[in-house]
Every structure is written in structure tokens, then in C-alpha cells.
Amino acid sequence: MSTEKTLKKEESFNNLYKKIDATSKTRFNASDRLRLHSKYSTYTVVIISLGLILISLMQAYSLGKNINNDLVTLIQIFSTIAVLVYSLLIDKNDYSNLSEKMYSCATQLGELKQKIHPFLNQPYSQISYDGFRDSYYNILKLFETHSNNYSSSDHIRARLVMPENYTIKGMEWWYSKLHIYWTLFLDFFSYILVIGTLAVVLYWVSFDWVWFWN
Template sequence: MKKEDSFDNLYKKIDSTSKTRFNASDRLRLHSKCSTYTIVVISLGLILISLMQAYGLGKNINNDLVTLIQIFSTIAVLVYSLLIDRNDYSNLAEKMYSCATQLGELKQKIYPYLNQPHNQDAYDLFRDSYYSILKLFETHSKNYSSSDHIRARLVMPENYNINGLKWWYSKFDIYSTLLLEFLSYILVITTLVLVLYWVWFGWSFP
């Protein structure tokens, strides 16, 4: 029997995949929330600017750039709405979670076979079940992030020896990847805050 055909290896593979998909589910849920909150914040910003125009509030409220800002903000709301509909983060997160849950159940069924005499029939059954679950919840590769797998490996010290500089590098990789992935939300909200400050207080951009 080859090592890669052992119950230990199959258990490790399922455990890693399950944890990775749980992490992907959390990340996609956060995407869904951030997208929705970004639309809400931009919409509230547009309403606030409209009210400021109605009551003549703000030092730069009559500036020609305000109209341009309103048009751009409206387009931004439309774009984020289309992105939410296209990416369907919430539904994908549910699929990832369901897949991870079923893999977790399969993992528990395999556990009694660890450190026992090899049972080829049982192994073939569990292996086929594993691939069937993956096919059932098949998703596009764009929905995956390297941070999901790295996070899974960090909580599996019994299978992955990640210590010292390698541990710090893994942590840096996770946070830098997530930062780049969610940077657009931060930039949009920050820009909106600066714009509202400029409209209200008349702060001059350098």
C-alpha cells in the first residue's frame, strides 16, 4: 500500500480541505458584508450632500465639483450593486460552508480507521465520497484565496511543521493577501469621508 493511499493521508487531505473551505466561507461572507455596507455608506453620503445642497450647508457645497462627485458616487453604487449580483458572495459562502460541513462529517467517519489495519474497500468508499462532495459543491477557482489554505495549515501543527520565520512569513502572507483583497472597500470609504470633509469644511486638497 502506498503512503498516499493510506487513511492517514486521506484524513489529512479532507481535514485540510474542510478547514480551507470554512475559511473561504468566512472570507466570502465578509466580502458580502463589505460590499453591502459600502453601498449603504455611499448612498448615505449622496443623501447627505443632497440635504446640504437643499439647506445651503457646507463651504464648498456650490462648487462645480460637487455635481461631479454626485455623478461618480451614483456610478459607484451601480458598480458595487452589479459586483454583488455577479459574484454572489453570500450564496458562495453558503456553498463553501455546506461543503466544509459535509467534509467534517466524512472526516469523523474516517477517524476510527486511523492506526488500524488497512481496509481497502472502506478506503475506496471514503475516497469516492470525498471527491463526490467536492464535485457537488464545485466552485470557480477565482473564489479561492491562498490565505484560506495557509490559515488552515497553521491550525494543523500535527500535519504541517510551520515554526520560526516560516510562521511569521505565513502570517504576513495571510494579512497582506487579505489587505489587497479588501483594499477597494477601504479606499472607497476613505475617499468618501475626505470628500464630505472637503464639502463641509472647505478643506483644500494639496
């Protein structure tokens, strides 16, 4: 009897609805995050390129306290390589396309979720359940993506907006929020590091900052 009840619970429409809802929200979150990656990686390439152009113009007109320093040439070469690397990463990771795939998958899961909703309070039907379950897995296979396209923050964010299914309160709620912010910070830190480094370099090229070391 216990095994039968457990099986019935695992195969209930409520459980399937919960699973689809969580997956849908997780993929919406992943889509948003990947879309930001696409935007920021493009902006980073543009900003580095503009920095290179600015340094070249400063050299042409002999502007800046340290423009004639030998390190400037090294910085230009490194920046050119950085532009190439970021361009290759953008092409390889294909953030924009992955974001669209995640969004399309989440949208189809949302539509399936709405179809299941009327069955939540109806007598259990194995045929209907099997049909919806197969549809769920077919959608996942249709939009299959590599596991490294996901972040733990995507699923935790989904759980936080599903209080009817996940009870997250007190310290667990604060820990979840902290985990989300920390994970996203690490995920996007490379853009902050590159742009921050470029800003420091441009300041060094333009001004004499001997006072900074005193």
C-alpha cells in the same frame, strides 16, 4: 518494494484524513472571507448612498463651504455610478450564496472526516479506503466552485492550525502570518479606499481646507 510502500502511503487513511481535514478547514476559511465580502460590499453601497443623500440635503439647505462648487455635481454622478457598479458586483459575485456553499461543503467534509477517524489505527482496507475517497471527491463535485473564489490565505490559515500535519516554525511561521494579513488587506482594500475617499469628499464639501495645502 519501494513502489509498493509509496503506493500504500499515498492510499493510507492517514493521508486521506489529512487531505480532507485541510480541505475542510480551507473551505471554512473561504466561507468566512466570502461572508465578510458580502457584508462589506453591502455596507459600502449603503454608506455611498447615505453620502449621496447627505450631499443632496446639504445642497438643498446651502450647507458646507464648498457645496456650490461645480465638482460637487461630478462627485454625485461618480458616486451614483459607484453604487451601480457595487450593486452589479454583489449580484455577479453572489458572495452570500458562495459562502453558504463553502460552509456546507466544509461541514460535509467534517462529517466524512469523523467517519474516517476510527480507521486510522485499523488494518488497511482497500474497499473502505475506496469508499471514503469516492465520497470525498463526490462532495467536492457537489459543491464545485470556481478557483477565483479561493485565496491563498485560506489554505495557509488552515495549515497553521494543523501542527500535527504541517510543521511551520520560525521565519516560515512569520512569513505565513505576514502573507495572510497582506493578502487579506489587498482582498478588502477596495472597501477601505471607497469609504476613505467618501470621507475625504464629505470633509471637503463641509469645510474650507485651504489650510491643508499651506
